[in-house]
Amino acid sequence: MDEKCYRDTRRVLLVTLFLNVLVVVFKLTFGLLINSLSMIADGIHSIMDSSSNIVGLLGLRASIKPADEDHPYGHAKFETLTTIVIAAFLLLVSFELLENSFSRFIENVAPEITFAAFLVLAFTLFVNVFVSDYERKEGERYGSRILVADSMHTKSDVFVTISVMAGFVFIKAGYPMADPILAVVIAAFIAYNGFRIIRSSTVVLCDASVIDEKEIGNIVKKVRHVTGYHKIRTRSVGEETYMDLHIMIPGDFTVKRGHDVAKRVEKAIRERYPSVRDVTIHVDPTHKVIDP
DSSP, X not given: OOHHHHHHHHHHHHHHHHHHHHHXXXXXXXXXXXXXXXXXXXXXXXXXXXXXXXXXXXXHXXXXXXOOSSOTTOSTHHHHHHHHHHHHHHHXXXXXXXXXXXXXXXXXXXXXXXXXHHHHHHXXXXXXXXHHXXXXXXXXXXTOHHHHHHHHHHHHHHHHXXXXXXXXXXXXXXXXXXXXXHHHHHHHHHHHHHHHHHHHHHHHHTTOOXXXXXXXXXXXXXXTTOOEEEEEEEEEETTEEEEEEEEEEETTOOHHHHHHHHHHHHHHHHHHOTTEEEEEEEEEEESOOOOO
């Protein structure tokens, strides 16, 4: 991640943190004023969104550190680790929602909510929808895993708030059991998003291949004097890709000619894949002779 991308991502997280803190203050203040326990509980839950933003800022700060003696590939994987922490927050929200819904099933207790509380929730819902959409778009724009993951976490708060509001409507309509049923469905959806983030993050942490070997091979074999290739490997570190491969050239080539061929291969790969940060090429000789 370059310096500009870091600054832009940090700015988005700070704006999101400010808006989430505003939502927390709004819910807790009105919850205390109208003596609504459910709104106070929802406000406390919203604190988790702010915590997620802080975790994102800390992870972003760690990931931007340059390479050093102990971390020659840099610290970009801290961004991926941060997304897993945010996914853990999502799973925690899902568990909390399931626990509350089962309690309502067993105890048959309707959530305490007034019309004033409903209006406050509608306002905070609007803010959270804006924040989630803003984070997602900016995350896709800057290629930030942290922003995309955090937008999913904010979206979970949107669904929790919808659950509370829908519960109010169903109770007024004479269907109190619809509220916990809806909460279970939303909890499952939130958990699904959490596991989806973890799955995509493990692809990076486990050094899974990120570029199709055949696509790279098609580029390599078009380079003059390359007679073959094998052992192509790719992996990602943050938003950057690292690659190594073996190419085959005529055995009668000098070291310099072999080096020149390797540089042309590297250039061709970088032109096709700008995200490639480093290409390590091992040159193997063949008995095939090619005219200069």
